[in-house]
Amino acid sequence: xxxxxxxxxxxxxxxxxxxxxxxxxxxxxxxxxxxxxxxxxxxxxxxxxxxxxxxxxxxxxxxxxxxxxxxxxxxxxxxxxxxxxxxxxxxxxxxxxxxxxxxxxxxxxxxxxxxxxxxxxxxxxxxxxxxxxxxxxxxxxxxxxxxxxxxxxxxxxxxxxxxxxxxxxxxxxxxxxxxxxxxxxxxxxxxxxxxxxxxxxxxxxxxxxxxxxxxxxxxxxxxxxxxxxxxxxxxxxxxxxxxxxxxxxxxxxxxxxxxxxxxxxxxxxxxxxxxxxxxxxxxxxxxxxxxxxxxxxxxxxxxxxxxxxxxxxxx
Amino acid sequence: xxxxxxxxxxxxxxxxxxxxxxxxxxxxxxxxxxxxxxxxxxxxxxxxxxxxxxxxxxxxxxxxxxxxxxxxxxxxxxxxxxxxxxxxxxxxxxxxxxxxxxxxxxxxxxxxxxxxxxxxxxxxxxxxxxxxxxxxxxxxxxxxxxxxxxxxxxxxxxxxxxxxxxxxxxxxxxxxxxxxxxxxxxxxxxxxxxxxxxxx
Numbered sequence: 001x002x003x004x005x006x007x008x009x010x011x012x013x014x015x016x017x018x019x020x021x022x023x024x025x026x027x028x029x030x031x032x033x034x035x036x037x038x039x040x041x042x043x044x045x046x047x048x049x050x051x052x053x054x055x056x057x058x059x060x061x062x063x064x065x066x067x068x069x070x071x072x073x074x075x076x077x078x079x080x081x082x083x084x085x086x087x088x089x090x091x092x093x094x095x096x097x098x099x100x101x102x103x104x105x106x107x108x109x110x111x112x113x114x115x116x117x118x119x120x121x122x123x124x125x126x127x128x129x130x131x132x133x134x135x136x137x138x139x140x141x142x143x144x145x146x147x148x149x150x151x152x153x154x155x156x157x158x159x160x161x162x163x164x165x166x167x168x169x170x171x172x173x174x175x176x177x178x179x180x181x182x183x184x185x186x187x188x189x190x191x192x193x194x195x196x197x198x199x200x201x202x203x204x205x206x207x208x209x210x211x212x213x214x215x216x217x218x219x220x221x222x223x224x225x226x227x228x229x230x231x232x233x234x235x236x237x238x239x240x241x242x243x244x245x246x247x248x249x250x251x252x253x254x255x256x257x258x259x260x261x262x263x264x265x266x267x268x269x270x271x272x273x274x275x276x277x278x279x280x281x282x283x284x285x286x287x288x289x290x291x292x293x294x295x296x297x298x299x300x301x302x303x304x305x306x307x308x309x310x311x312x313x314x315x
Numbered sequence: 316x317x318x319x320x321x322x323x324x325x326x327x328x329x330x331x332x333x334x335x336x337x338x339x340x341x342x343x344x345x346x347x348x349x350x351x352x353x354x355x356x357x358x359x360x361x362x363x364x365x366x367x368x369x370x371x372x373x374x375x376x377x378x379x380x381x382x383x384x385x386x387x388x389x390x391x392x393x394x395x396x397x398x399x400x401x402x403x404x405x406x407x408x409x410x411x412x413x414x415x416x417x418x419x420x421x422x423x424x425x426x427x428x429x430x431x432x433x434x435x436x437x438x439x440x441x442x443x444x445x446x447x448x449x450x451x452x453x454x455x456x457x458x459x460x461x462x463x464x465x466x467x468x469x470x471x472x473x474x475x476x477x478x479x480x481x482x483x484x485x486x487x488x489x490x491x492x493x494x495x496x497x498x499x500x501x502x503x504x505x506x507x508x509x510x511x512x513x514x515x
Contacts, residue, residue, distance in 0.1 A: 080479075084330065088481040094435070094471050100478040283481065284332065 008244045012189050016057060023050050042207070048288030056286070056295070060192065064185055069116060071170045071188065076112040081292040082300075083108065083162035085282040089273075090154045095144025099135055103155060107131055108163050115167050118174035127164040132156055161270075161300050162293070168303035175307070177314050180246040187310070190245050191259065194238045195302050198260040199267070202230030219271040222264075231260045246314050258309060259302045266301025270294075318394055322369075325362035329355060329466060330481035333363045336512060337488030338459060340365045344424055345457045345489070347372070348446055350439055350509055351428035352467030355477070359466060360426050361395060363484050373418055374426040375411075377402045398425065402432075412448050419453060426461075429505065433472045439510060442502040450492040450501060457489035460505065462512035485512040 027047040034043050063074035087100065107127065114123035136152045172188045180187070206226025214222045238256020242249040270293065274282065283291025325331075347360060357374035364372055378399035381391040391397040398418040400411035419425060427449075429442035450458055465482040487508055492501055 084479055084481060087478075088330075088465060092468065097468075097471055097474050097478060098476075100480075101476050104479055 045288050052286045052288050068173045072116045075170045079163045079166045085291045085293045086158040086162050089277045095142040099139045111167050115171050165300040168307045177246045186244045194256045194259045195263045195299050198234035198263050201233045202226040205229030234260045262302035262305050263298030266297045270297035322362040325358045329359045332483040334485045336485050340368050345459050347426045347459045347461050348429050349461035349463050351430050351433050353470045355466050355470050372424040373398050442506050447498045447501050459489045460487040460508035487512045
C-alpha cells in the first residue's frame with residue numbers, strides 16, 4: 001500500500017487547502033458584517049464548522065501521508081467513535097453487555113485487520129454473514145429474551161453502518177485497477193472529497209436559496225434547492241477531477257452522481273434515526289458539526305456503493 | 316501522576332458529557348448526591364469536577380468493597396481520599412453519619428449515593444435517611460442533585476469488562492432542608508430532584 005506523493009496528489013491537496021483558506025476568509029468577512037441575532041448564530045456555526053474542517057483535513061492528510069496503514073487506523077478509530085455514539089443512543093440491556101464487548105474489541109479491530117491485509121473474500125462477508133449469525137447466539141446465551149429481536153437487529157445495524165460501511169473507505173486502497181497501480185490513495189481522496197463537498201454544497205445552497213423542504217419531519221435543513229444545487233455542483237467538481245482517477249470525465253461524473261445520491265440518502269436515514277431517538281446530534285465531538293456520526297453519515301452510505309461500482313467496472 | 320492518569324482514563328472510558336444545569340462548579344461546601352448503578356459512578360463524578368473542586372471533594376464509599384485488595388485500598392485512601400463507611404452493620408461506634416460529618420469538616424465536599432447500593436433497574440430506589448440527617452446537621456451546606464446516565468451500561472453490576480459507550484452527568488439546582496420539613500418529605504424531594512434531570 002505505498003502511496004506516492006505525485007503531482008496530481010499535490011494538486012488535490014493544494015486545491016483543498018485553497019478552498020479552506022477561501023472559506024475561512026468568507027467566514028471572517030461574514031462575521032464582521034452580520035448584525036441580527038439569528039444570522040449571527042448561523043455564521044458562528046459556519047465558522048465553527050470551517051475550523052473543524054481544518055482539523056479534519058489535517059488528520060486525514062496525516063493519515064494519507066503515513067501510507068495505507070495510517071488510513072486504516074484513522075477509519076478504524078472513526079468507526080469506533082461512530083459506533084460508540086450509535087450504541088449509546090440505542091437501548092440495549094444487561095444481556096447485551098458481553099456481545100457489545102465483542103463488537104467493540106474483537107469484531108471492529110478484526111474487520112480493519114482484514115482491510116489492512118486486503119483480504120477481500122473475508123472482509124466483505126465477515127459482518128454480514130459470520131457476525132450476523134454468531135452475535136445473536138452470544139446474546140441468546142446470555143438468556144435475556146426481552147425485546148430480543150429488536151436489540152439484536154439494532155446492534156447488527158450499528159455494526160453494518162458504523163464498521164462495515166465505513167471500512168469500505170480504506171478498502172479502496174486494496175482495489176487492483178489496471179494502469180492505476182500505486183495510485184489508490186488518490187481514489188480514496190477523490191471519494192472522501194466528493195462525499196464531503198456534496199454535503200457542504202448542499203448546506204450552502206440550502207442556507208442561501210433553500211425554500212422547499214424535502215422531508216421536514218426528518219430533516220428540517222434538507223431542501224430541494226440545496227439537494228439539486230449541491231448534487232449538480234459536486235458532480236461537476238467530480239467530473240473536473242477525472243485526471244486524478246481511473247475514470248474518463250463522463251465516468252467520473254457518473255461516479256460522483258452515485259456518491260452524492262447515496263450520501264444524501266445516508267444523511268436522510270441517519271437523521272430519521274436521530275429524530276426517532278429524540279436528539280439533534282449523535283454527539284458533540286466535532287464543534288459545529290455534532291458527533292462523528294453526523295459528519296460521516298453520507299460517507300457510510302456512499303462508500304460500499306462506490307467501492308463495488310469501481311470494483312465491478314474497473315478491475 | 317497516577318491521579319492525572321486516573322482522571323483521564325475515567326473521562327475516556329465514560330465518554331462523560333458533563334452538564335452543569337442548575338449550578339456552576341464551585342469550591343463552596345457541597346454534598347453531591349447521585350443515583351448509583353455502576354462501580355464507575357464515584358470515580359466519574361469525582362473526575363468530572365474541575366481540579367480545585369476535585370481536590371476538596373471526597374466520595375463516600377462502602378468500606379467492605381474498597382478494602383478488599385491493596386489496589387482498591389490505595390485508590391480509596393491515597394487518591395480519591397474516599398470516606399469509607401460501614402453500610403452493613405452500623406453501630407454507635409461505627410456510625411456512617413458521624414464519619415461523613417467529620418469528613419465534611421469546614422472545607423470539604425462529599426459525593427454520596429443515597430440509594431445505598433448499586434441498582435440494576437433504571438428506576439431510582441428510595442433514598443436512605445443519611446442524606447436527611449446530613450442536611451439537618453449541616454444547614455450551611457448545599458445539596459446538589461446529580462444524575463448519572465449510561466454508566467450502568469458501560470460497566471453494569473456484576474461485569475468486569477467495560478464497554479465504551481458515552482455516559483452523561485447532569486448537575487442540578489442545589490436544595491436545602493426547608494424549615495419544618497420532615498424526613499420523608501425531604502428525601503422524596505431529593506429523589507425527585509435527581510429524577511427531574513432526565514432529558515432536561
